[in-house]
Amino acid sequence: MSQHTPPVVKHQAFEALKIPSFPIFVATFVLTMMADNVEHVISYWVAFQKFQSPTLGGFAVISHWLPFLLFSVGVGALNDRFDSRRLIQIGGGLFALVSLGWGYFFVTDTLTIPWAMALLVLHGFAGVFWMTSSQVLLYDIVGVEKLASAVRLNATARYFGVLVGPGVGSLIMSTLGPAKGIFLNAALYLPLLIWLMRAPTPHRNKRLEQSAARRVNGLMDIWQTILTVKKIPTLGVMILLSGAASFFVGNSYQAQMPGFATDLGGISPGLAYSMLLAADAAGALFAGITLEAGFRFTRVTPTAAMGFAMAWAVALGSFATTRNYHLALVCLFAAGFCELSFSSMNQTIVQMKAPDAIRGKVLGLFGMSSAGLRLFSGIFVGLIGSRMGIHWSMLGATVVFFTVVLGLMVLNRAGRVQPANP
DSSP states (O other): OOTTSOOOOOOOTTGGGGSTTHHHHHHHHHHHHHHHHHHHHHHHHHHHHHHOOHHHHHHHHHHHHHHHHHHHHHHHHHHTTSOHHHHHHHHHHHHHHHHHHHHHHHHHTOOOHHHHHHHHHHHHHHHHHHHHHHHHHHHHHHTTTTHHHHHHHHHHHHHHHHHHHHHHHHHHHHHHOHHHHHHHHHHTTHHHHHHTTSOOOTTHHHHHHHHTTOOOOTHHHHHHHHHHHHTSHHHHHHHHHHHHHHHHTTTHHHHTHHHHHHHHOSSOHHHHHHHHHHHHHHHHHHHHHHHHHTOOSSOBOHHHHHHHHHHHHHHHHHHHHOOOHHHHHHHHHHHHHHHHHHHHHHHHHHHHHSOGGGHHHHHHHHHHHHTGGGGGHHIIIIIHHHHHOHHHHHHHHHHHHHHHHHHHHHHHHHTTOOOSBO
16 A cells, blocks of 8 residues: 555544644644734734825735745745754744834834835745645644544634634734734744744654755756656646635635625625625634534545535635625635635645655645635736626636636546545
């Protein structure tokens, strides 16, 4: 049996949590994700109030995703040579430094657009170091047998952090004010930095033994990793699936949610906006909890992942066309459920099929595809939406994505790929 194809084992609910260090990994991941969103709430609000600059808002999106597109594979390659814990600490340290930087400019009232842009760029680099390296550390902690459970729980934790982060950020800003609030936010990264000093990684040594001799070759790493991925059809299809989802849809519809909320009518746009965002996140949380509790609809296979991806497109397309508020909530709940289902399956298969010798590079390529390509989704839903309306542009993006997934299904069948986790 291949070293990347685990034996058939009976699923136990929340089995990854039984690994002693994994609950701490999840807890620090949630706290860091929450702190990331708290910083966005405070810094974006202050910058908007001070400069009233749509250009700066657009730059914030670009600076967030462009580093993932350009540097994910490079950071992944560093994980193949160095301790992932130290690379995550670099990311966490940069996160804290950025929060402290915002705090300094808030207190001294010396924030300028160039300094704001510099902090936004630094925050983007911090995200690449933290997120990419965390996916490698996840494998180093749990290994192969409990990897599917760990990926689902980690994805659920990410959505939980995204769900509570804005609310916590608003509460902190309203009670402490932006300056004190952003300094408090910098302290939220400390648990991650401290735990990583001695975090156990039982599966790390074997992986590093196979990869330590490999050099970091810059842009050549991307091409060499692509060539390796081409030899493993399942891996290639799953990375293409994540890339297509990010390129055509991504999370661009969330940025347009105020417009959707206003167009629904019959309810306060502010309340509708909050409820629509909550419905999407609640669907994802429900999926993570029910799937991990043992309510399985299908095995983890490429076909199942693509099926949930197409269902995600249908749910978002239906949301884009409805004018009924209650139906819109149902559609977004279904979209959140399907997105977590297909994305967690996708990442599980990538983790299982990635060769240990270049695991960091493969996960970096996956990160470039799943996160970096989100930079372009705004073109389909945002810029085109300004011409033909966000409802039609959103529907068009989901239709194109649905069609691409159909093509990937054909490609997958042609490669006669076996399931990654029977």
